[in-house]
Every structure is written in C-alpha cells, then in structure tokens.
C-alpha cells in the first residue's frame with residue numbers, strides 16, 4: 001500500500017477518510033472527466049445525478065461495465081432490463097429476510113468463536129481476526145464451497161479486487177489469470193453437485209428454472225463468479241470501516257455498548273457515512289448529459305455512491321454521524337434494478353457482529369501510533385489494530 005492511493009473513479013487519494021474529497025468533487029467537479037490509466041470516462045458526484053444514473057439503465061447500462069477477470073457478463077450485475085428481472089426472480093428468494101433469519105444463531109456462534117480467539121490478548125488486527133473470516137465463512141457455507149479453503153478463496157478474491165501488479169497492464173493480466181482460477185474452483189464444485197446434490201446454493205442453482213428453462217452450467221458459473229466477489233469482500237469492508245469509525249469516536253462506541261438496541265440504526269448510519277462500496281460503474285449507451293455536462297455514447301461513468309451519501313444538497317447535517325436520523329435513505333447498497341441482492345444478509349451479519357463485539361469488548365481504541373488505511377473502491381482496512389483492557 002502506498003501513501004498516495006488513487007481512487008479508480010476519480011484518480012484522487014482515498015487511503016484516508018474520503019468524505020472531504022467527495023465534498024471537493026461535489027463543489028468543484030460534480031461531473032468530472034477522468035483520464036486516469038485505470039479508467040477513462042466521467043465521474044458523477046451529486047446525489048441527484050447518481051440516483052438518476054442508477055434509475056435509468058436504458059441510458060446507463062451495466063453491460064460491460066465491470067472488468068474484473070470474467071469472460072462473460074456477470075449475472076445479474078451486468079444484465080440490463082428486461083433480461084435482468086428473470087434472474088432476480090430466481091435469486092431474491094434465496095436472500096429473503098426469512099432465509100437470512102435462519103442463519104442468525106450460527107452467525108452469532110461464529111462471531112463468538114472468533115472473539116474467543118483474541119479476547120484474552122487485549123489486542124487484535126480486527127480485519128484479520130473478525131472482519132475477514134466472519135463474512136467469508138458465512139458466505140462459503142451457504143454457497144457450498146469448502147470453508148477450510150477460506151484463505152485460498154480470499155486470496156483469489158483479492159487477486160481480482162486488489163491485484164498486486166506492477167502497472168495497469170500487469171494488473172489486467174493478473175485479473176485474467178485469477179478469474180480463470182475462480183472459474184475452476186466453481187466448475188469443480190458444480191461437477192461435484194452434478195454427481196450428488198447438497199443443501200447449498202450451487203445445488204439449488206442447478207435445479208432452478210428461469211422462464212421454464214434450467215440454468216446452464218455457464219449461467220451458474222456467471223452467477224457464482226459474482227457471488228464469490230460480492231460475498232467475500234463487501235461485509236468485510238463494512239465491518240472494517242465501522243470498527244475504524246467506532247474506535248476513533250468513543251461517544252458513538254459507548255452508546256452502542258450501553259444501548260445495543262441502537263445498533264440497527266447505527267449500522268444504517270455508518271453504511272451511509274462510510275459507504276464501504278464507494279462506487280459503481282455504468283456505460284452510457286447514448287449521448288446524454290448530467291447537470292448540463294455532456295456525456296458521450298460509450299463513456300464509462302463512475303457513479304460515486306459515497307459522495308451521494310454525504311451530499312449536503314440532499315442530507316440534513318450531512319457531515320454528522322447521527323444514530324438518531326429518523327429517515328435514512330442511503331444508497332450504500334446501490335439503487336434501481338441492481339440494488340444489492342445480499343442486503344438482508346449483510347445487515348444481519350453487521351448487526352450480530354456489532355452486538356456481540358460490544359457486549360464482550362465494550363471499550364476499545366486504535367493501537368497507539370497506528371492510522372487506518374483504506375483500500376480503494378471497496379474500502380477494506382487491513383491494518384485495523386485495536387487494543388482494549390481486560
């Protein structure tokens with residue numbers, strides 16, 4: 001990690017808290033051309049423009065938006081309407097609140113096992129001890145991949161989201177190679193389920209029908225590839241961002257330790273403030289404009305969710321982290337047809353983790369001398385060192 005970490009969308013440094021940078025963008029470059037080696041196109045920072053883009057897939061397409069080592073469009077992320085809804089009809093029930101509620105007690109047990117492993121030490125790297133293993137193990141179990149290979153799968157996911165290449169071309173090559181390895185892992189699991197079904201998502205996908213047709217093996221691979229990335233990174237990033245905030249804001253931390261019933265509202269407000277998935281990409285399919293600025297057909301558009309979630313033109317007291325916010329229509333899970341499929345699962349994991357952590361470690365702080373460093377795009381904090389007294 002370098003000190004100057006450019007954001008893919010804007011080319012600006014976001015290795016520290018990004019909210020001030022978002023404000024600069026909104027005030028001076030709300031629609032900004034990007035000519036960065038990682039991306040050419042336009043970034044969009046105002047809340048209303050961001051929501052407009054998300055709600056108009058007929059102008060701002062998701063087809064071909066993500067370049068993350070896949071060989072076919074990811075399902076459902078890169079499928080535009082009308083094809084998109086048939087996949088969501090199939091996938092939404094798997095992540096419905098009732099299905100997620102069934103996972104709550106095993107998730108709580110897992111959080112406690114992870115806390116047991118570090119509590120007597122009075123210190124841990126939160127990302128390594130909890131932030132990464134918790135969501136990875138929950139996801140791999142429900143999806144149907146072996147939990148004992150978590151470290152290998154997390155490394156593959158990182159090879160796509162944060163490739164350690166020497167330059168942009170090298171990173172593209174690494175993504176392609178890693179993508180092939182992910183397809184092999186998924187294909188192996190599919191082959192096993194073709195022999196014998198189990199109680200997991202892969203087996204359910206193989207038996208699922210869309211418009212009277214079974215999903216093909218390629219369809220299952222294209223769903224699996226997306227889930228692999230979404231399931232293994234986003235909740236980790238959210239937990240890291242939330243604990244980094246709470247470790248540095250003792251009043252907020254005390255409130256959650258003393259009033260666990262405030263945790264669901266705190267999860268929403270911290271999702272707004274931190275926006276762990278800081279942006280998404282679209283491609284303009286026609287010449288258009290946003291806030292009076294032209295956008296050419298074919299332009300990639302970096303949609304800045306983090307900026308929209310802190311835009312003072314939309315939010316009262318945008319810069320205040322306020323667990324008492326009565327209405328909180330944040331777009332940390334995106335918006336429009338591609339709004340996050342895993343939001344109920346993510347919310348449950350975040351709530352249960354914050355409940356158990358604050359019950360058992362009610363007072364903690366950053367290890368003196370350390371400063372959280374956020375990775376770009378999906379905002380993990382892998383150097384999040386916490387200390388507490390036993």
Ligand code: HEM
Pocket residue numbers: 062076077078088139226227230231234235238276277280281305332333334335337338339340341342343345346347
């Ligand atoms: C706090 C954690 C999470 C955050 C902040 C988050 C954020 C997002 C965002 C912003 C999008 C919209 C992408 C776009 O418009 O291009 C999205 C879509 C999606 N997310 Fe999540 N996500 C989280 C957790 C999860 C989990 C745990 C899963 C599954 C295990 C998941 C699966 C998906 C899928 C499949 C889509 C694509 C939906 C579609 O295209 O219709 N997400 N997520």
